[in-house]
Amino acid sequence: xxxxxxxxxxxxxxxxxxxxxxxxxxxxxxxxxxxxxxxxHTPGMMANGDTGDIACDHYHRYKDDVQLMRALGLQGYRxxxxxxxxxxxxxxxxxxxxxxxxSRLVDELLExxxxxNATLFHWDLPAALDDRGGWLNRDIAHWFAEYANxxxxxxxxxxxxxxxxxxxxxxxxxGYLHGALAPGHRSKYEAPIAAHNLxxxxxxxIQAYRAVGKHEIGVVFNIEPKYPASNSPEDIAATRxxxxxxxxxxxxxxxxxxxPPELKEIFGPAWPDFPEDDFKLTQQKVDFVGLNYxxxxxxxxxxxxxxxxxxxxxxxxxxxxxxxxxxxxxxxxDMFTWFKQRYGxxxxxxxxNGSAFYDAPVAEGDVVQDPLRTSYLRxxxxxxxxxxxQGVNLKGYYAWSLLDNLEWSLxxxxxxxxxxxxxxxxxxxxxxxxxxYAQVIxxxxxxx
Ligand SMILES: CO[C@H](O)c1c[n+]2c([nH]1)[C@H](O)[C@@H](O)[C@H](O)[C@H]2CO
Numbered sequence: 490x491x492x493x494x495x496x497x498x499x500x501x502x503x504x505x506x507x508x509x510x511x512x513x514x515x516x517x518x519x520x521x522x523x524x525x526x527x528x529x530h531t532p533g534m535m536a537n538g539d540t541g542d543i544a545c546d547h548y549h550r551y552k553d554d555v556q557l558m559r560a561l562g563l564q565g566y567r568x569x570x571x572x573x574x575x576x577x578x579x580x581x582x583x584x585x586x587x588x589x590x591x592s593r594l595v596d597e598l599l600e601x602x603x604x605x606n607a608t609l610f611h612w613d614l615p616a617a618l619d620d621r622g623g624w625l626n627r628d629i630a631h632w633f634a635e636y637a638n639x640x641x642x643x644x645x646x647x648x649x650x651x652x653x654x655x656x657x658x659x660x661x662x663x664g665y666l667h668g669a670l671a672p673g674h675r676s677k678y679e680a681p682i683a684a685h686n687l688x689x690x691x692x693x694x695i696q697a698y699r700a701v702g703k704h705e706i707g708v709v710f711n712i713e714p715k716y717p718a719s720n721s722p723e724d725i726a727a728t729r730x731x732x733x734x735x736x737x738x739x740x741x742x743x744x745x746x747x748x749p750p751e752l753k754e755i756f757g758p759a760w761p762d763f764p765e766d767d768f769k770l771t772q773q774k775v776d777f778v779g780l781n782y783x784x785x786x787x788x789x790x791x792x793x794x795x796x797x798x799x800x801x802x803x804x805x806x807x808x809x810x811x812x813x814x815x816x817x818x819x820x821x822x823d824m825f826t827w828f829k830q831r832y833g834x835x836x837x838x839x840x841x842n843g844s845a846f847y848d849a850p851v852a853e854g855d856v857v858q859d860p861l862r863t864s865y866l867r868x869x870x871x872x873x874x875x876x877x878x879q880g881v882n883l884k885g886y887y888a889w890s891l892l893d894n895l896e897w898s899l900x901x902x903x904x905x906x907x908x909x910x911x912x913x914x915x916x917x918x919x920x921x922x923x924x925x926y927a928q929v930i931x932x933x934x935x936x937x
Contacts, residue, residue, distance in 0.1 A: 494937035501885025503565030507611035510894040518586035521577025523613035528671035539900030569611030579615035624683035633690035649704035653694040657687040695773040709779035723790035727799035746772035779840030785820035811845040818872035825876035843889035
């Protein structure tokens with residue numbers, strides 16, 4: 490009998506973006522600068538000198554972009570709110586024009602039958618808060634809760650699914666340990682402090698929602714399953730360290746109220762002795778967890794690798810995306826089963842999954858042919874279906890991304906979009922993957 494890939498009735502199909510990557514106009518209508526506005530305008534930080542000054546001009550084109558979502562039959566749209574559009578100094582004074590933009594976006598989505606899914610923080614911290622220590626200042630848990638309350642009040646009732654943070658691991662690994670992302674710090678002493686305060690803030694945001702919210706709130710983690718390069722004790726230990734550092738460092742304080750022991754081994758004297766009471770804040774009941782999956786890593790021991798003493802090993806005879814990520818759909822299935830085993834049967838959403846491949850120039854009116862991206866999507870949706878068949882409580886999927894956009898410090902060259910964007914003209918053109926995804930949504934997976 491041929492395998493059916495029809496998903497459970499009511500499975501939720503969407504697409505995702507983030508504010509700084511698509512909106513443009515980062516300082517319009519009273520908005521304050523974020524750390525990404527600063528970082529992008531710091532010479533040498535961004536590929537090709539690309540910035541989010543215009544990006545996809547979504548701030549002005551959001552109505553047209555909602556029609557692109559409708560054309561695919563999207564049931565949901567995951568977007569992020571730029572904190573400094575709403576609170577230009579991060580706390581205190583509210584910029585009503587900033588709040589109004591998100592209110593208009595939400596109404597446009599609802600009028601077109603698309604469920605809004607709002608992320609409060611997708612990396613673009615207000616620069617004014619970074620000047621006060623940012624994620625290194627324990628007060629940020631209160632600053633974040635204040636911001637969250639402003640948005641809950643403005644949008645709750647219309648937004649029924651909230652996430653506090655997107656991928657705190659990327660913020661600390663990129664922004665505080667290795668310095669490749671905003672705010673560009675390189676300190677193994679700062680990274681654990683920032684990580685801990687991110688999870689304190691997430692907990693405070695969830696607590697604030699419980700006081701006023703009527704619907705669902707969760708948190709979004711990136712997960713990259715780790716596999717040992719050999720059965721040697723060194724490689725197995727290195728894999729364990731890499732897994733704890735990336736995949737448990739944030740979910741554990743949020744869902745278990747503790748840290749995995751490997752973190753003290755990794756950071757040594759740089760690992761603080763956090764107050765036990767902090768875990769009463771980091772650990773809050775969530776209505777769902779969002780998981781972002783792109784690839785796996787095969788790991789080997791390397792005594793010179795800072796600070797993990799572990800490095801990824803490139804795999805032969807397989808496909809890699811433009812961002813250097815192996816196409817490995819089995820890791821998607823493995824991720825779900827691991828997560829359920831460690832954290833229990835929490836409702837899950839795939840809040841990001843996608844791939845960057847080179848897109849041939851677009852002839853007028855054509856569909857961009859992107860067979861490698863379509864193959865990636867097909868393989869990963871099938872792998873996701875296998876996880877559901879194994880009993881994983883998976884409620885929905887958001888493709889990354891609706892539009893080609895600013896891939897952070899990698900600039901515009903890395904294209905993840907279902908729609909191709911010509912950044913010179915702002916013309917949107919559907920890719921073949923968009924047409925395929927529309928069929929997946931229409932048939933609830935039966936077309937796979
Ligand atoms: C380490 O990979 C992460 O899971 C990851 C991949 N991605 C992300 N996180 C971010 O959430 C997006 O803003 C990126 O545009 C997207 C594509 O790079």
